[in-house]
Amino acid sequence: MTQKVTQDLYENIRPYHDDEVVTVLARLAQDTEFLDAITHYRLPRLARHAPWLARALAGIAVKRQMRGVDSVGKLQEHIAYYMRRMLATSTDGFEVTGLDKLDPDTAYLFIGNHRDITLDPAFVNYALYQADRNTVRIAIGDNLLQKPYVTDLMRLNKSFIVPRSAKGKRAMLAAYQALSGYIRHSICVDNHSVWLAQREGRAKNGIDRADPAIIKMLTMAHRQQHKESSFADAIRELRLVPVSISYEYDPCDLQKACELYALHTEGRYEKVEFEDIRSIVSGITGNKGRIHLNFGHMLDADFETPDQVAEEITRQVLNGYHLFPSHELALEASGLAPDLVDLSEVNDSDRERFARRLESVPEHLRNWWLAQYANPALNRAGRLQDS
Structure with a gap:
């Protein structure tokens, strides 16, 4: 009975259940x-x-x-095969740290930095899959679900919908209350982990900072049901774990540089149709070099405000973010903070690869391209000149 009520409450935003998989796959075909x-x-x-x-x-x-695929688990086994192939063809290595410190039988709300539309949570899932742990339910903005088939594909892979297109304050409030309720239900009732970006959209300039508004949304359901409960209790029950993902190279870095340049020179950037879909494809197929994924420590302090929680998430994300040679070389090329540059792990091959990529970037975009790689180091050191 409880499960049926839950399905009705969150039917429009939740991932598909096992008993829906066959029907949805037939529709996609x-x-x-x-x-x-x-x-x-x-x-x-x-x-x-x-x-x-x-x-x-x-x-x-x-x-x-898809023959024989009649559950989400079986579908994700297929996805794992393609992840392995993608790792073999478009990366130079994938390292995971911190996961062994988390209880394999406990659900967590993994909240972290955001670089790639689909790969950030995909790598979290792959790390969990490799460790024989249950994969996460993934928050995805409805702005990305431009076609019914995209919605089907995402919801088949445990994605739930974040409302960004609701119109009016009342509609937005209702949408975020439902979202908060679903996330809380997933963690506290289903014991099913969730992945959520620490702020809306990708950090295209390489500056990772958690948004307190996200924290406020997360606590809405608890505080609505337990009006006398403390803010710290609302945070503690969600078992938030900051996650950092670092790519040696971003296949979409030039596209992001174009967007940053347009915003700076014209004050706006207009996406072309299906640009996000192309970004997804580029992220999957493009060369990424090495990738590092770090799981932080669960937030269990007596936090009093969303800002305090956001600050702790940001601190852990930055501390767990691995700086590759590409980051150090970009910082060196930018000339912004020579004293922060650490070239101890940079070899001639790294320099040649970096130089080739930089040479392919148009002159007017180079500062914006470099910033994406240099800013993580500047951000960690508190030396950002323009946030």
Whole structure:
């Protein structure tokens, strides 16, 4: 009975359940836009000359690959295969630290920095999967769900929807109350971990800071139900664990530099249609060098305000963020803080690789490109000149 009520309460935002997987996969195998998206990347020539044939072949391939997949767990086993292949073809290594200090049977709210639309939580999931732990439910903004098939794909992979497009204060309040309630229910009732970015959107300038507004949202459900309870209790029950992810290179760094330049010179940046989808594809297929994922310590102090919680999350994220040669070389090239540059782990190969990437960046974008890699070091040292 309780499960049924929960389904009704969060039906519009929650991930799909096991008993919905077969129906959703069958729908995707017949979704024209989904099949066209597949053929655009996998069968581009056939898609141009005989789209109907390309679509039919893609539909057959989807049905064949998803044969026997009747649960979220089985679907994620398929995803794990593609993660392994992606790691082998587009990275030079993946290191995980801190996870062994967390109880494998306890649900946590993993909250961390955000660089890549889909890969940040995907790497958290892969680390958990490798350690034989349950994977997380993933918060994803509804601004990314531009097509029904994208929504289906994300919700099949344990994503739940963060409302960013609700109109009006009352609608926004109701949406965030439901979101807060779902996250709390997942942690405290289902004992199912959650991943959430520490602020809305990716930190495209490389400056990681937790947003107190996110913390306020997270405590709404507890404080609504326990009006006399303390703020510290509301935080403690969620078992927040800061997570840091660091990429040696970001496949979307040039695109981010373009956006930062436009915001600086024109005061605004207009995304083209499906730009986020292209960013997702670039992030997955582009070379990322090495990747480091660090799990911090659970927040269990007597916090009194959202700002205090945000400060502690930021502190742990920055301390757990691994600086690769790309970060040190960008800091050196920027000339902003020579005393912070540490080249002890930088070799000639690192310099050559960095120089090649920098050389490919148009002159007017170079400062914005460099900032993405230099800012984590400046931020950790409290030396940011422009936040």
